[in-house]
Amino acid sequence: MPRPSGSAIIGPMDPQAIKALKDLLGREGFSQDQAETEAVSFDSARKGPPPEAVARPRRAEEVARIIELANRFGFPVFPRGAGTGKTGASLALGRGLVLDLAGMNRILELDPQDMVARVEPGVITSTLQAAAEAQGLYYPPDPASRETSTLGGNLATCAGGVRAVKYGVTRDYVLGLKAVLGSGEVIRTGTRTVKGVVGYDLTRLLVGSEGTLGVITEVTLKLVPRPPAKATLAGVFPDLETAARAVNGLLRAGSWPAALEFLDRTVLRAVEGELPFELGPREGALILVELDGSQAAVREESGQAAQVLAGLGGRVVRAGNDREAEALWAARRSVSESLKKLKPHKVSEDVAVPRSRLPEAVRRLEELGRETGLLVAAYGHAGDGNIHVNILSEPGEEARVAEAVGRVFRIALDLGGTLSGEHGVGLTKAAYLGWELGPLEIGLMKRLKALFDPKGILNPGKIFPPDEAD
Secondary structure, three states: OOOOOOHHHOOOOOHHHHHHHHHHHHHHHEEOOHHHHHOOOEOOOOEOOOOOEEEOOOOHHHHHHHHHHHHHHOOOEEEEOOOOOOOOOOOOOOOOEEEEOOOOOOEEEEEOOOOEEEEOOOOEHHHHHHHHHHOOEEOOOEOOOOOOOEHHHHHHHOOOEOOHHHHOOHHHHEEEEEEEEOOOOEEEEEOOOOOOOOOOOHHHHHOOOOOOOEEEEEEEEEOEEOOOEEEEEEEEEOOHHHHHHHHHHHHHOOOOOOEEEEEOHHHHHHHHHHOOOOOOOOOOEEEEEEEEEOHHHHHHHHHHHHHHHHHOOOEEEEOOOHHHHHHHHHHHHOHHHHHOOOOOEEEEEEEEOOHHHHHHHHHHHHHHHHHHOOEEEEEEEHHHOEEEEEEEEOOOOHHHHHHHHHHHHHHHHHOOOEOOOOOOOOOOOHHHHHHHOOHHHHHHHHHHHHHHOOOOOEOOOOOOOOOOOO
16 A cells, blocks of 8 residues: 655755746746745644745636646645644744645636635635625524635635534535646536535545645535624633533424633633623633524524523623624634633644533633643633643653543543644644554554555645654
């Protein structure tokens, strides 16, 4: 079986390959300038050594040609969107070519009758959302990085976001795509129709594969009608475990929010200045709820949600208008950056547990903080059990942080959960893959990798644990 990585892609890029790339892409599309390579050597959580070169194709045909050259000359290719990921999936680690797809940013089609959009991978998430809403349509996936993240990057990690509890995640909106495999072959997968069950579902296989199987060059996305009304309210609780129980209370009551988020005491400290209301001295957790639908349904469900939150011990704060609602959501979107004010170092992990185990998960995370002496902050998508765990530390505490990360993963798995709800595996979780998946499952994935990418040129070092040859 061909290895998905190995000696064929170790070493500097061949001068003939560099010349061919320059001829193909020109000065604007190819660079080895230090400033250019440094600019693509980071994601939102870490910095790595710069690649040898960066390519910025504008057309799918150029992507295919780049992959052909990589196969011929044996250099690795690291696909990249906007670099908003948190697991190192887009880092080149000092090798090969970063394939920056941000310039392929056209909305090729937006059809209000079929309710589909065809886009290139570099389209910013919020740009498509705005274009859809202008046609009375809605693209629900809503990651916190929506103003900067690209749709190609969203597909690569199967991004979720705050609306996943009601509307699902990115893969639920991908009808079909066009991609260049690691072999250099160009494939089209899926359909333009809502239904389609002809053959294996290659579309869903490529979504979430983190650029290790193919480079997506075009996507057909499903849109839905834009909901005519929304309501936002918050429930403020004395502690996170009580708030987590309120989440299950809301869902059991029959309302199904578009978004259902939670913030713990540490997170509230970080974003308190951004909130449109003051916190009481004994308030240590917040549930943020968004409901959407018809005017009548939203009015009824928001009233019901307020009753449930109050009945479970929460102080209910309603957003009286769009400005107040946006202030609440702006505070939620600012969490990741705001936490950096508390400690100089921050490690961000995302795990998911069954909703029924959320109270136990947050209790054990609080115990982890007390036992390690580290500042452990938890927030995220309570409606689907997706917890963002941030471990905040001082210099010199790296060993304790590494131990705490492993314990976070053990907590999630012990409760029937998963190592990642939406950030993917990338580089940082590769060593833990075997904690969740068995050797047969990992072996099958490696065989698929070798089939799609026989020479191991696409994003080597990601997802799978490194071996001695790597």
